Amino acid sequence: MRTLSGTTDLPVLLPRRMPSATEWGAADGARFFGSRTWLFLLLAMSALSVAAQASDAPARAGIVETVWKWMPLISSGFLFNLLVSAASMVLGTALGVLLGLGQISLHPSVRKASWTLTQFFRNAPWLVLLFFAMFLLPFELRIGGLVIPLPAWLKAIIGLSLPVMGNVAEIVRGGIRSIPTGQWESAESLAFSRMQILWQIIIPQAVKRMIPPWMNLYAILTMATTLISVVGIQDAMTLTRGALVAEARTDLYLPLYFMLLLMFFAYCYPIARLTLMLERRFAVNA
């Protein structure tokens, strides 16, 4: 999966730097909608479609028509991917914030345990964690007299939230650590309690720095939701494959998979641009 850009002492992807403050402004609209990238993708797509058509000359129904026919079904699958991504993000963020705060706890044992868990869930492959959740979570949870069923889709959401948790914990820790110690010291000298310092002084400043890597993580998660197709849950990927099996035409493989790629691109690329813009804006203000 992708890495996070952010400020931590662990190796992370460098933020793409273009620190010119003057650039920020009117040009952003144009940058957001992304210049030549789209043009090139359209060109590539038409070239590939032509290649596909040529490979199977006596086309039965037109390729565009057939792709169009399956579009609503695959789109509904894609919406499901987005739902899963939102749910995993919420769950993973909630758990990750706790784990991240645990890493700056005053209790060494809490700190160590949180650190170990963070490293474990950050560095394990997403697909393995997903398998882990699918196979090792029970089909229902009993808490007292309450029985909570755990259907496969819910397990998948939990499975995807595990790496999110690890990465969010790292973002939180890095964000808090990026605030200079002088802030802690001056607040302490003003007789703030540790909790007050954390919630009223440090975190409000740190959140700004956490948002870009957190958004980046969300884009990664969205792309990772396709992994649920590997463990047998119906998503856009599964439906695409289903459509291809139903049509049984090799000339459809390329356009249909490309369309699926484009769906994700159309969703994730703007997020990436927005992340970059925020990153720059915060860098300027900092």
Add this chain to the structure above:
Amino acid sequence: MTTTQPIVVIENVEKRFGALVVLKDVSLTVKRGETICIIGPSGSGKSTLLRCINALAPIDKGQITVDGIAVNDPALDKLALRRRVGVVFQQYNLFPHKTALQNIMMAPVQVLKEDKVEVEARARRLLAKVKLSEKADVYPGELSGGQQQRVAIARSLAMNPKVMLFDEVTAALDPETKKEVLHTIRELATEGMTCVLVTHEMGFAREVADHIYFTDGGVIVEHGPPAEFFARAKEERTRAFLEQVL
């Protein structure tokens, strides 16, 4: 040491950055063995002029020749030019991943393909000359600004240039380390190296220069031998400037 033979000839040079004219009809001659100083307020085009001399910046009009090489010739042999012209920058610009000795040896070995053993001997002599023999194996990041600047001078000298260009080389240094660098330049000048200095050190300019040029707004306002220049400046702008800095 000074002969009458010119080595750098600048004729009616014009240089623009977009609509902004940075050099306007600039003409200037440097004779072999001579030391000239270019002074003037910041933004008057002094540094740009130096950069034009060794083709780091192309000119828009006019003609520059260095030791017979036409700098603005489209078929310019850049290597031949850069062998003849050494440049020292305000920010030293040493290569941070190489030691002082390696910095001096790099270009002669990698660019001129000279024998490594010979180059090393020469590099050590140059380090001794700038009084940094004991720093041969130290990285630039561990040297003071003045020491880095002296290594940078030695690095340029290793190419055996005929002209040395100094671009405000002491501007980033504190007064103590400034002295060491100025001392090195003074030595070079007295040994007969042709030097072109852009500087704000008026005292030093008066002492070492054979000729002073004053630029303002992209033109050479006035020039002359230091004694005359500092004592009896003719132009109002020159006098105003000198009054401010002296």
Add this chain to the structure above:
Amino acid sequence: MQPVAEFFRWLADAHGINLTIFYDSVDRSRFLTGLFTTIWLSIVCIFLSILIGLTGALIQGAHSPIPRAAVRSFVQFFRNTPPLVQLAFFYFAVSALLPMVTDRHGVKVPLIDNVGWAIISFSLFAGAFNVEIFRSGIEAVPKSTIEAAEALGYTRVKAYLYIIMPLAFRVCLPALGNNLVNLVKTTTLAYAIGVPELLYAAAQIWSEVLNVREMMWVLLFTYIIIVAVLVFVMHRWERALRIPGYSA
């Protein structure tokens, strides 16, 4: 090996913790083959992705805008689409466009097999990130340093080789290391197209022996160890390249 095997056999009988990979030779060799495939796949992809990254970063330094825009599109596309769909796209769609070849047994097989497509797909995916990493490293080299090289007679190519690249590489190393860790984690996706790597081997074992719980932990710890080794190597490398008095 014998006492170790005995211990794990006892562990399975007495406590139900069934780690067949330690006492069953078939499962052990399956697991080791999977481990070996993962490591081999990772190394090949690391090498190719670095090559792609360097090439892309060099092209992005070109004067002509068309190759620059092409590289940019490649980078953005591969960064912002799911690697699993990329893999399927190559393995199912692109593969269908290529001619079949006859292997030495006279059987018609695809020109590029699943392992080949996994290598191509992951290398392009990680390569797209490497392009950005190398580019930002090159941009981090001050213009004035490059100018100093130019003033000493360095040509563009030589300045790249001796001055820009060595400096840029040091700046890149942390981000590169991180991306390579991700690449190793991404190799698990090859499971989806039946490449017998670690995850695939583990799944084979647990579906036969029904020791999902044990194998899952083995799998997680094996990956963590592989990642830890890679991180360790990268850190050592960073340390070895550190220049006194210079912070990248």
